[in-house]
Amino acid sequence: MKANIWYGREQLRVENVPDPKILNPRDAIVRITSTAICGSDLHIYDGYIPGMLPGDILGHEFMGEVVEVGPEVKNLKVGDRVVNPFPISCGACFFCQQSLYSLCENSNPNAWLAEKLWGHSPAGLFGYSHLLGGYAGGQAQFARIPFADVGPVKVPEDLSDEQVLFLSDVFPTGYMAAEQCNIRPGDTVAVWGCGPVGLFAIKSARLLGAERVIAIDRFPARLRKASQWADAETLNYEQVDVAQALEVMTGGRGPDACIDAVGMEGHAHGVFGTYDRLKQALMLDTDRPTALRQAITACRNGGTVSVPGVYGGFLDKIPFGAIVNRALTVRSGQTHVQRYLKPLLELIQKGSIDPSFVTTHRLRLEDAPRGYRMFRDKQDSCIKVVLKPWADVPTVDADQVQESGRILH
Amino acid sequence: MATDLTQQGLGRSRQPHSGLAGPGAPSARHGVRGGLARRGPAQSLEGGLGWFSIGLGAAAVAAPRLVCWLSGTRSPTLMRLVGARELVAGIGILTQRDRTPWMWSRVVGDTFDLAALSVAFTRGSRRGRAGFALAAVAGVAALDVLAAVRLTGSTTGRALPAVSGQTDIYLERSVTVSKSPEECYRFWRSFENLPRFMRSLESVRHLDERRSHWVARGPMAMRLEWISQITADRPGEEVAWRTLDDSGAAHAGSVRFEPAPAGRGTIVRVSLHYSPLGGALGAGLVRLLGHDPQSSIREDLRRFKQVMETGEIPTTHGQPTGRRSLLGRVTRQWGLTS
Numbered sequence: 001m002k003a004n005i006w007y008g009r010e011q012l013r014v015e016n017v018p019d020p021k022i023l024n025p026r027d028a029i030v031r032i033t034s035t036a037i038c039g040s041d042l043h044i045y046d047g048y049i050p051g052m053l054p055g056d057i058l059g060h061e062f063m064g065e066v067v068e069v070g071p072e073v074k075n076l077k078v079g080d081r082v083v084n085p086f087p088i089s090c091g092a093c094f095f096c097q098q099s100l101y102s103l104c105e106n107s108n109p110n111a112w113l114a115e116k117l118w119g120h121s122p123a124g125l126f127g128y129s130h131l132l133g134g135y136a137g138g139q140a141q142f143a144r145i146p147f148a149d150v151g152p153v154k155v156p157e158d159l160s161d162e163q164v165l166f167l168s169d170v171f172p173t174g175y176m177a178a179e180q181c182n183i184r185p186g187d188t189v190a191v192w193g194c195g196p197v198g199l200f201a202i203k204s205a206r207l208l209g210a211e212r213v214i215a216i217d218r219f220p221a222r223l224r225k226a227s228q229w230a231d232a233e234t235l236n237y238e239q240v241d242v243a244q245a246l247e248v249m250t251g252g253r254g255p256d257a258c259i260d261a262v263g264m265e266g267h268a269h270g271v272f273g274t275y276d277r278l279k280q281a282l283m284l285d286t287d288r289p290t291a292l293r294q295a296i297t298a299c300r301n302g303g304t305v306s307v308p309g310v311y312g313g314f315l316d317k318i319p320f321g322a323i324v325n326r327a328l329t330v331r332s333g334q335t336h337v338q339r340y341l342k343p344l345l346e347l348i349q350k351g352s353i354d355p356s357f358v359t360t361h362r363l364r365l366e367d368a369p370r371g372y373r374m375f376r377d378k379q380d381s382c383i384k385v386v387l388k389p390w391a392d393v394p395t396v397d398a399d400q401v402q403e404s405g406r407i408l409h
Numbered sequence: 410m411a412t413d414l415t416q417q418g419l420g421r422s423r424q425p426h427s428g429l430a431g432p433g434a435p436s437a438r439h440g441v442r443g444g445l446a447r448r449g450p451a452q453s454l455e456g457g458l459g460w461f462s463i464g465l466g467a468a469a470v471a472a473p474r475l476v477c478w479l480s481g482t483r484s485p486t487l488m489r490l491v492g493a494r495e496l497v498a499g500i501g502i503l504t505q506r507d508r509t510p511w512m513w514s515r516v517v518g519d520t521f522d523l524a525a526l527s528v529a530f531t532r533g534s535r536r537g538r539a540g541f542a543l544a545a546v547a548g549v550a551a552l553d554v555l556a557a558v559r560l561t562g563s564t565t566g567r568a569l570p571a572v573s574g575q576t577d578i579y580l581e582r583s584v585t586v587s588k589s590p591e592e593c594y595r596f597w598r599s600f601e602n603l604p605r606f607m608r609s610l611e612s613v614r615h616l617d618e619r620r621s622h623w624v625a626r627g628p629m630a631m632r633l634e635w636i637s638q639i640t641a642d643r644p645g646e647e648v649a650w651r652t653l654d655d656s657g658a659a660h661a662g663s664v665r666f667e668p669a670p671a672g673r674g675t676i677v678r679v680s681l682h683y684s685p686l687g688g689a690l691g692a693g694l695v696r697l698l699g700h701d702p703q704s705s706i707r708e709d710l711r712r713f714k715q716v717m718e719t720g721e722i723p724t725t726h727g728q729p730t731g732r733r734s735l736l737g738r739v740t741r742q743w744g745l746t747s
Contacts, residue, residue: 023727109723
């Protein structure tokens with residue numbers, strides 16, 4: 001099969017590798033019909049995620065058709081159309097039983113490695129470093145899904161791939177970020193970053209009853225999406241002082257909840273921005289927590305800072321004094337996707353939300369390296385890239401794929 | 410050698426050696442003991458030499474010309490190399506559990522330095538300084554030899570789990586499993602199941618009600634067999650055993666199954682008690698458990714939990730990958746990543 005393989009910083013190649021096989025009784029194999037590039041994949045692309053090895057297959061947002069099941073998988077059968085959550089979860093351990101699926105105790109074969117870095121190990125993830133299991137990812141034509149009786153959700157035929165594909169990660173991730181804000185009537189939620197996770201957080205905050213949502217980014221196209229799709233007010237941090245603007249907009253009190261949907265590669269101007277870039281370049285620091293600092297500082301007293309953005313290591317200059325003295329609640333975590341699959345699928349079916357809105361580019365799997373570059377550099381107003389692993393085979397949408405490999409939305 | 414060199418973490422040494430006692434002393438059950446080894450006065454010489462190495466090394470790397478001038482030698486490049494060697498030796502002595510090879514590396518280095526300085530003394534242009542340096546190195550070399558010989562003769566400098574004198578090793582690790590104590594006990598008590606989650610075990614066969622035959626495989630095609638006898642068997646609570654023969658795997662062990670509070674499953678505690686010295690008695694086991702026996706037991710317990718809770722052990726062995734670099738192949742070969 002073809003797969004998108006990481007060989008180092010900014011080095012991706014789509015190559016032929018052997019097809020995956022069933023390795024354990026609870027495995028299933030899916031033939032992938034759609035797979036996406038996640039913002040967190042860009043951290044790998046840029047070389048900031050530790051524990052990657054050259055030869056790793058990337059990708060953790062995928063869906064497809066079940067083509068083989070292990071003897072212990074009773075709830076799926078060959079031919080089922082499924083969306084797969086990015087964390088791998090056993091469904092039986094202490095954490096899975098509390099629906100904290102991304103903390104599964106049993107799914108990371110390299111748990112000891114993660115323990116060295118973080119103290120304890122979270123769940124294994126698809127295509128996200130050997131610290132998190134070293135599982136082959138889903139930017140490929142096939143994938144093996146461990147604990148397939150727990151993860152994948154069956155999706156009805158009347159919904160298109162792109163309406164349900166983002167259930168694998170970005171939609172639940174944005175939703176959990178908003179849910180963690182414990183939104184009450186009248187609340188204002190500020191969201192840093194209007195990539196896919198930020199957009200879903202904005203939309204979800206609206207669905208959960210936020211009075212106002214303020215979107216912060218520097219790309220007009222992304223801010224436009226936020227205001228069109230979720231009626232958000234927008235701030236371009238290259239044009240205004242975000243802290244001051246938020247204060248004015250919220251009657252001097254600050255937003256009730258702040259969401260950092262940026263993560264470890266935040267951009268900033270001025271002294272702090274240069275300082276973070278320098279430290280990260282010298283490998284003195286693992287993350288550039290620009291957005292996180294702003295979110296903490298801006299949040300109202302007793303408010304919530306929700307962090308769906310990915311951070312990996314040890315962060316510098318975090319104003320913890322503000323958290324203590326102003327009684328802030330900080331909530332984070334990799335998304336417990338399995339918990340949200342069914343309720344969010346229902347929202348899609350009801351028509352409350354159409355996730356396909358975030359897609360801007362559709363490419364063939366072969367064009368994955370180009371897709372990463374485009375997404376990273378926001379070329380052509382790129383927000384979300386969906387890859388079609390079988391697009392050059394006449395059975396799937398072949399007529400829709402133009403020569404450039406791109407379809408205008 | 411009055412050194413109290415204990416295992417990391419929960420490991421604990423007990424004195425005096427009294428043969429293999431029954432399973433775990435209750436007093437050792439709770440809390441973290443051990444930690445870093447205390448270094449007695451005997452080690453201050455090695456420590457001093459380690460720091461001396463670093464000081465000299467730093468000087469030679471940073472200011473090779475000055476050190477050349479002081480010692481009456483000529484090649485700054487060579488001096489930098491000498492400095493790098495000193496730094497490596499110093500760091501080795503100060504940070505590694507087994508200081509012995511690092512101390513000997515200093516002796517080898519001294520020999521080289523003495524030879525080089527002799528040349529400078531006999532042929533060089535700054536004979537006075539070279540002579541002074543020669544005398545200084547000879548003095549340090551004498552101390553190095555003294556320290557190296559002393560380390561080699563003792564056990565304190567060696568890699569764990571070689572423990573000084575007549576001490577035993579007592580290890581304990583635990584894991585919480587979302588199953589009842591009875592289920593955990595039943596699976597464990599059928600010893601044939603153990604190789605499913607204990608990586609180094611090849612097979613366990615019941616001989617009769619109390620005795621069983623164990624076969625294990627270790628590194629370098631090592632094979633170890635022994636016969637164990639059950640010393641305590643309380644269904645749903647505990648199994649304890651000890652080895653019967655002196656096959657090189659002599660040990661006593663126990664596994665206890667305690668209900669976790671509020672129906673949170675079972676805390677499974679494994680303790681292992683063996684004597685790494687005293688002849689070949691425990692030597693095979695030492696090799697089997699590797700340089701970090703705590704982790705070996707922890708990984709086995711993790712797999713026990715996985716089998717109990719999920720019915721399988723998660724793996725990536727056999728999945729497709731792109732071309733691996735040498736590093737990737739090596740880490741996999743060593744079992745560092747799966």
